[in-house]
Amino acid sequence: MRFVDEFRDAELGRVLAGEIVAAVEPGRHYKLMEVCGGHTHSIYKYGVDDLLPENVELVHGPGCPVCVIPMGRVDDGIAIAHEPGVILTCFGDMMRVPGARGTLLEAKAAGADVRMVYSPLDALRIAKSEPGRQVVFFAIGFETTAPSTALTLMRAKAEHVANFSCVCNHVTIVPPLRALLESPDLRLDGFVGPGHVATVVGARPFQFIPADHGQPVVISGFEPVDILQSVLMILRQLRDGRHEVENQYKRVVPWEGNLRALEAMQEVFALRPHFEWRGLGFISQSGLRLADAYADFDAERRWQLPDVRVADPKACQCGEVLKGVIKPWECKVFGTACTPERPIGTCMVSSEGACAAYYNYGRFARDREVV
C-alpha cells in the first residue's frame, strides 16, 4: 500500500542505521523517549532497537491509552454494565483491563451486556437499533480517539438519540509529558513525538519541550523507517546543539493539526481540574469530561458511580514502566504472574503496552538470556 510499504524498506532502514552510527558521539549515552504506544509496538515488532548503537536507548512513554486507565475507572464501567437494561460498549482491549472488581470481560461472563466496538459510531448504531435499552460508550484515548467520540456525540444530539451516553475517560498528552519532564526520576535527551496525536493537535503544543527544557522533539510516523529517521533527526539536533520541534511525519501531520477536529473537541468536551493516571497519579488539567451542553449524554451524570480510587496491585510496576524508569522485563511480575493471557498491569493488556510488546515479540526470552 502506498504511504506504507516504502516506509518498511529494509535497505533504507540499514542506510539510516549507518547514518545514526555516524551521528552519535562515542562515549555519550543517549536516552530518547518514544511517547506513543504505537511507536513502542512498531519498535519491537520490527526490531528497530536492534539497529541502533548500544549507546542510543529508547525509553517507553505514557502514550498507551489503555495502559493509563486507573483501576477505579474500570470499576465505574463495570458498575454501569451491571445496571438493568444497559449495553456497555468499549474498544476490545479495554475489556481485559483489570479493575478491583475484575474486568469488563468477566462482567460479560457474569451476565452483563458488554460489547466490543471498533468505533463510537458503532455504539451509536446499537443505540438506534435498540431504543428500549440504554447504550453506554466507555470512551478512552488521547486526542486521536477523542474527535471520534466528539463527532458521535454531536450526531447523537442532532438525531436526539436519548438512550445513548458516554463515560468520558479521554486524556491529553501534553500534561503527562510536562509531569515527566519535571520528575527528578528521569533524565532524557529528546523525544520521538506522537505522530497521530499531532495529526489532531499539530506540532505547536510540543514547543514547550525545546523552549522550557532544551530538548529536541521529532514528530514521527509509525513505520520502522519513520522511527529510524526520527531518531537520526534527534541525534543530529543534539550533535549540532539545536533543540526544536521537527516534523518527520509530514505526509500525515500538518503543522497546525486538524482544526475541524479541534473545534469538535472544543464543543463537546471540557477540561477536568485533574484526572488520575495509572501509575502517574493525579495530573492537573489532563482529562476531559463532557461539556455542560452535552450533559444529557454524560453517563457519569445519568448513573451514580462508585468513583472510588483503587490503588494498583503492590507487585505491579506499570507506573515505573510508563515513566520510562524501568524496562518491562525489570518488573518483578513480568512474564511470570503477569502475562498477556492473565495481565495484572495495564501495560501487559494492550498491543501498544510496552510489556505486551516486549512479551509478544520475543524480547522477554532474549533479555532474560542476556541477563
Place this chain on the structure above:
Amino acid sequence: MSCEDPRHCITCGDDGVPMRVLAIDAERRLALCADERGVHLSVEIALVDAAPGDTLLVHAGTALTRLEATA
C-alpha cells in the same frame, strides 16, 4: 484489522490505519474504505475533505487526515 489475534489487535490498540477511499456518501459524511489487506470499513469523514482514490488515516472509525506525498 481483526481482533481475532489478541497479541496484535490494531483495531483496539488505538492505532492509526491508512485506508483507501472506495466510495463517498456525502449526505451521511461516510466513506467506504479499504485497508492494506482489503478489509472494508465505513469511515466518518466529517473532519477531512476526501475523494475516491485518496488515502486517509483512520482512528477509531474516523478519518483524521488525508495522506499526502512529501518530497
